[in-house]
Amino acid sequence: MTDITATPAQAHAVDQAAPVVRVRSYWQTVGYRLRYDYMTLFFGSVVILIILSAIFAPLLAPMDPYESSLINRLKPMGYKDFLFGTDKLGRDILSRLLYGGRISLAMGIMPVLIATIVGGSLGVLAGFLGGKTNMAIMRTVDVFYAFPSILLAVAISGALGGGIFNGMASLTLVFIPPLCRVAETATSQVRNLDFVEAARATGAGTLSIIRVHILGNVLGPILIYSSSLVSVSILLASGLSFLGLGVTPPEPDWGLMLNTLRGAIYINPMVCAIPGVAILITSVCFNLVSDGLRSAMDVRM
Amino acid sequence: MSNGSSAPLVSVEDLNVKFVSRESTVNAVNDVNLTLDPGEVLCIIGESGSGKSVSMRALLRLLPERRTKITGALEVDGKDVLALKGKELSDFRGGLVSMIFQEPMTALDPVYSIGHQIAETVRRHEGCSMEKGLERALELLELVKVPSAERRLKAFPHELSGGLRQRAMIALALSCRPKLLLADEPTTALDATVQIQVLILLRKLQEEMGMGMIFVTHDLGVAAEIADRVAVMYAGRIVETGTVQEVLNSPRHPYTQGMLSSTVHGNMRGKDIEAIPGSPPDLRSLPTGCSFAPRCRIADDGCRAEVPAEVTLGPGRIARCFKLDETAAPKIREPMPA
Numbered sequence: 001m002t003d004i005t006a007t008p009a010q011a012h013a014v015d016q017a018a019p020v021v022r023v024r025s026y027w028q029t030v031g032y033r034l035r036y037d038y039m040t041l042f043f044g045s046v047v048i049l050i051i052l053s054a055i056f057a058p059l060l061a062p063m064d065p066y067e068s069s070l071i072n073r074l075k076p077m078g079y080k081d082f083l084f085g086t087d088k089l090g091r092d093i094l095s096r097l098l099y100g101g102r103i104s105l106a107m108g109i110m111p112v113l114i115a116t117i118v119g120g121s122l123g124v125l126a127g128f129l130g131g132k133t134n135m136a137i138m139r140t141v142d143v144f145y146a147f148p149s150i151l152l153a154v155a156i157s158g159a160l161g162g163g164i165f166n167g168m169a170s171l172t173l174v175f176i177p178p179l180c181r182v183a184e185t186a187t188s189q190v191r192n193l194d195f196v197e198a199a200r201a202t203g204a205g206t207l208s209i210i211r212v213h214i215l216g217n218v219l220g221p222i223l224i225y226s227s228s229l230v231s232v233s234i235l236l237a238s239g240l241s242f243l244g245l246g247v248t249p250p251e252p253d254w255g256l257m258l259n260t261l262r263g264a265i266y267i268n269p270m271v272c273a274i275p276g277v278a279i280l281i282t283s284v285c286f287n288l289v290s291d292g293l294r295s296a297m298d299v300r301m
Numbered sequence: 302m303s304n305g306s307s308a309p310l311v312s313v314e315d316l317n318v319k320f321v322s323r324e325s326t327v328n329a330v331n332d333v334n335l336t337l338d339p340g341e342v343l344c345i346i347g348e349s350g351s352g353k354s355v356s357m358r359a360l361l362r363l364l365p366e367r368r369t370k371i372t373g374a375l376e377v378d379g380k381d382v383l384a385l386k387g388k389e390l391s392d393f394r395g396g397l398v399s400m401i402f403q404e405p406m407t408a409l410d411p412v413y414s415i416g417h418q419i420a421e422t423v424r425r426h427e428g429c430s431m432e433k434g435l436e437r438a439l440e441l442l443e444l445v446k447v448p449s450a451e452r453r454l455k456a457f458p459h460e461l462s463g464g465l466r467q468r469a470m471i472a473l474a475l476s477c478r479p480k481l482l483l484a485d486e487p488t489t490a491l492d493a494t495v496q497i498q499v500l501i502l503l504r505k506l507q508e509e510m511g512m513g514m515i516f517v518t519h520d521l522g523v524a525a526e527i528a529d530r531v532a533v534m535y536a537g538r539i540v541e542t543g544t545v546q547e548v549l550n551s552p553r554h555p556y557t558q559g560m561l562s563s564t565v566h567g568n569m570r571g572k573d574i575e576a577i578p579g580s581p582p583d584l585r586s587l588p589t590g591c592s593f594a595p596r597c598r599i600a601d602d603g604c605r606a607e608v609p610a611e612v613t614l615g616p617g618r619i620a621r622c623f624k625l626d627e628t629a630a631p632k633i634r635e636p637m638p639a
């Protein structure tokens with residue numbers, strides 16, 4: 001048809017003065033920003049350490065977390081081989097902490113992951129389609145929203161009964177509404193922007209608009225929000241276990257450990273606090289890392 | 302162009318667009334007839350809400366389907382636009398016809414680089430790999446004279462200036478060699494110096510690639526710069542069509558005349574600019590007769606009773622007015638510099 005190639009030499013002299021742009025791809029930019037964000041790097045490595053220690057618990061744990069001993073009950077920190085002391089059945093706290101991390105982290109991450117997929121898709125669908133679909137999805141979600149999250153988790157867990165799986169299911173249900181709402185808000189903001197119409201004008205179908213343009217703009221906020229929910233989930237899971245609804249003894253779990261050690265708070269307060277400190281450190285780290293990612297992943301900054 | 306025959310590239314007959322909602326019906330476009338030959342530039346001029354953009358979006362079927370009623374015959378390159386479905390429609394949009402938007406900041410996706418967005422469109426239409434698409438994107442950026450195109454390929458929209466962004470938008474629109482380019486006020490959001498560069502570029506590309514172009518604007522100066530033919534829209538109707546010289550130098554419709562005399566042109570210092578009294582009619586309830594009648598200085602009862610039909614004044618020169626004899630008198634004013 002026509003010659004589409006033109007030499008760059010023909011470029012307008014007027015535009016030569018245009019500002020110099022950085023040449024980095026998106027992930028390079030994110031990586032570059034993270035490299036100088038020491039806070040995020042530090043807390044990120046703590047998170048990785050915690051996850052690794054949970055994964056390799058069988059190799060790291062000095063003792064069997066289930067083995068009790070009557071003579072070593074409620075020993076203080078640093079007693080003999082027990083670095084963090086023992087609980088009231090004489091089990092090694094450090095080993096239980098490492099093993100407990102597996103369950104606590106799983107309870108923190110899995111429900112958020114599933115809720116992100118389910119709630120995120122529901123929200124994107126509601127936001128993109130609008131109208132009656134939006135009404136149906138969002139009003140249903142609002143019903144769940146009416147309850148405080150811990151109350152909802154307790155109610156669902158209570159109805160389903162204890163156990164890790166039921167605990168996760170109830171937490172998933174708790175996290176779907178807020179994620180759905182975040183996805184819906186972000187999507188309906190993006191849906192009416194010109195570039196969606198521009199994409200349609202260049203022949204993009206509905207599916208490819210959702211996949212490329214909607215998800216591209218919405219995934220960032222959703223992921224950042226869900227990463228901040230991980231710490232909430234760990235806390236809620238611990239709360240459930242504390243109430244006896246999540247994990248059942250003798251399974252080691254941070255919340256459950258906190259609950260059982262609670263009775264010994266006057267005898268051995270330091271040891272009592274250890275599972276709580278683990279929960280605190282983990283959730284603070286997750287929060288700070290998600291904060292750091294939020295600022296690193298925003299291209300418009 | 303390869304199709305040889307003198308068949309028009311675009312033909313629009315009796316196009317009506319209505320936006321239907323529970324409360325009211327907005328008659329956005331009424332009985333519009335248009336033709337565009339291959340390689341021709343048609344400028345649609347009109348004030349805000351006169352149905353310029355809506356007509357263009359109807360040509361691409363971009364209007365929300367549920368709330369819009371489109372009637373009439375729309376044909377582009379022999380294809381019935383209103384009958385296109387699914388895959389055909391996707392191929393049509395961007396392949397045969399593409400569109401440049403007014404606001405380059407919002408018309409480009411902020412989370413993807415310029416190159417990625419162009420490559421994505423090329424890939425969609427030509428089914429090639431992303432690498433091929435990126436090569437193509439580089440060629441296109443050079444074509445639209447983006448300096449140091451290779452570096453700009455990886456730039457995000459917010460990292461570019463307004464003019465460069467609009468050039469990238471043009472590159473995106475041209476990515477699949479369309480036969481028809483729709484430009485919806487592409488220079489309105491740019492400042493004056495960049496405006497003229499973009500106009501010259503568009504005109505040049507249009508000539509090189511032999512595209513037909515429909516250019517929507519409310520700026521008469523822009524129209525004079527770029528158009529071969531001009532169509533003036535008022536309240537959803539085309540009130541006057543003709544070549545750019547005919548319409549701008551000897552307008553026949555009272556609206557066009559009023560519009561031209563309300564622009565600033567040479568030696569008028571100290572003199573008030575004429576304005577058209579009143580404001581455009583409400584598109585939800587158009588007056589029964591000529592929609593310009595309430596503001597027209599020569600309208601009479603006949604004008605208010607019936608909508609004037611199209612009167613052919615010459616080849617391709619049409620006006621919708623009952624009083625064309627009166628408006629033919631040469632006005633006492635200097636011609637628009639073309």
